Amino acid sequence: MRGITKRFPLVLANDHVDFEVEWGEVHALIGENGAGKSTLMKILYGMQLPDEGSIEIDGQPAALHNTRDAIDLGIGMVHQHFMLVEPLTVAENIVLGSEPRRGPVLDYRTARRRTRQLIDEFGFDIDEDSRIEDLPVGLQQQVEIVKVLYRDARVLIMDEPTAVLTPQETVGLFRFLRDFAAKGNAAIFISHKLDEVMEICDRMSVMRDGKMIGTVRREETDQRRLANMMVGRDVLLRVKKEPAAPGDVALEVRDLVLKHPLKPRNVIDGVSFQLRKGEILGIAGIEGNGQSELVEVITGLRPADAGQVLVDGHDAVEQRRGVSTGLNDVTQDSARQRRELGVSHVPEDRNGRGLITQFNAALNSILGDHYRPPFAGRAGLLDDAAIEDHARRLINDYDVRPRDPFITVSQYSGGNAQKLIVARELERDPSVLVMAQPTRGVDIGAIEFIHRQIVAARDAGLPVLLVSADLNEILSLSDRILVMYEGRVMGELSQDEATPERLGLLMAGSTDAAPDVASTAP
Secondary structure, three states: OEEEEEEEOOEEEEEEEOOOOOOOOEEEEEEOOOOOHHHHHHHHOOOOOOOEEEOEEOOEEOOOOOHHHHHHOOEEEEOOOOOOOOOOEHHHHHHOOOOOEEOOEEOHHHHHHHHHHHHHHOOOOOOOOOEHHHOOHHHHHHHHHHHHHHOOOOEEEEEOOOOOOOHHHHHHHHHHHHHHHHOOOEEEEEOOOHHHHHHHOOEEEEEEOOEEEEEEEHHHOOHHHHHHHHHOOOOOOOOOOOOOOOOOEEEEEEEEEEEOOOOOOEEEEEEEEEEEOOOEEEEEOOOOOOHHHHHHHHOOOOOOOEEEEEEEOOHHHHHHHOOOOOEEEOOOOOHHHHHHOOEEEEOOOHHHHHOOOOOEHHHHOOOOOOOOOOOEOOOOOEOHHHHHHHHHHHHHHOOOOOOOOOOEHHHOOHHHHHHHHHHHHHOOOOOEEEEEOOOOOOOHHHHHHHHHHHHHHHHOOOOEEEEOOOHHHHHHHOOEEEEEEOOEEEEEEEOOOOOHHHHHHHHOOOOOOOHHHHOOOO
16 A cells, blocks of 8 residues: 545545555554554455555555455455344355355355355354354354455455454464465454554554554564554553552442343343452453443443342432441432442443533533532522533543533544543542443553553542453453353452453353352352
8 A cells, every 4th residue: 555645524544654564474553543544444445445545466556446346356354343144144144245146046055065164274163054143252253254265355454353352262363363374365453452463463564643653573673662653652551550458348239130131041140249449340251241231230220130239328428318328229229329329430332321422521521410519500500610610620630632621522532532531430539430441442542541540549449340341451450350251250360360361261151270260150
């Protein structure tokens, strides 16, 4: 790719970018959010047209007007969010759009045979007759890869491919990528996990602010240097923290049950745990195993079918409500009542539940407390001066950019939008902080900042419930770790006991390698 330039209104997404991949290599494309990686790969896959520049494959000009052109030239892409039809079988999904036919109808026998050949050739572990809806996410990703291989892809673009995988599944993916490249093909690996980039990739190309900063070989660099290239400054890759000093129980969940609305099973199946003041309790697991629903029940967004949620309210709130100190049963309380008792929530969907994107930063900085002093007066009208002062303080203290309280939050980058939510929830002086995927879709500089805020809150005595699909984040921040699988707690590990391999086994539903841990499961 030579001189690739792509302009959008007010944004120069790609600024005369040069990018080159060799046959036989796994090549990383890394950079912060908004650096231009996705735009560049969409151009390579024919999803967008460049304003300037050219593309060559094997030295020959390539005209890519749409994705069909890219597929015909041997370029395939596995998206971060899978594009599979769940009611269809593996074989049907793989041939969809390029179906072998016998007359006017699908030749399903040929589809199954070709699918089986590809599965065997690349050592995957999937049944061509299984329905997608019955497969775990790791096997669904294998289906996406086979779908691309069925179309004879020789250049494979993978966007954040390990985001939904256990460590064991990641090992299998890396084995495939090495074999794929060794056969004379090429893979482009887009990821924010620098340890994985260093493990699997031969070369790394780094983008920043729409420009290509440079390309380096693995033996010439390390994680710290790559992070510096991405951000333009030194970055602390793993936050430093002292051992926790847990205090009294602040949040307790007892035998919590949430039934599936359609299927005869429980989404949350008898979950129990305690969270103490001054500690970070991490909840790990592959997405879709009940973690999101657990957060919703704890924060009052969804009612439980059985069990209890107990919260230690903030002293001032307890005095106002006239209740005694100690744990308060909030199982039947609304989300507002729980916030009044001091439960702060950083939701996993920041735009859907954390912000009102049409509102400015000042109004978003008081969401959830907008009806209370000092933001609302006796007549219930908003106090604009108090709201502006509050917003300016948060924006300055938490380095939210641009530093304008009246900017519409839809104009923020993902990292700055997330910092505004974290600032709002921490500055409420909460009794419990629930954080779901706190750095999802956030660039490495904002990740460093948010992680420091979480540890500082813990050190100040705040109990933090951290739910994350990022194992590095869980391992770096948590003092204790619970692992969820199919709605159940499979086990609990201390920070010293936790390893990626051990967590991966529990995330996959196995406790064979950790019998001492398995004994804590219900």
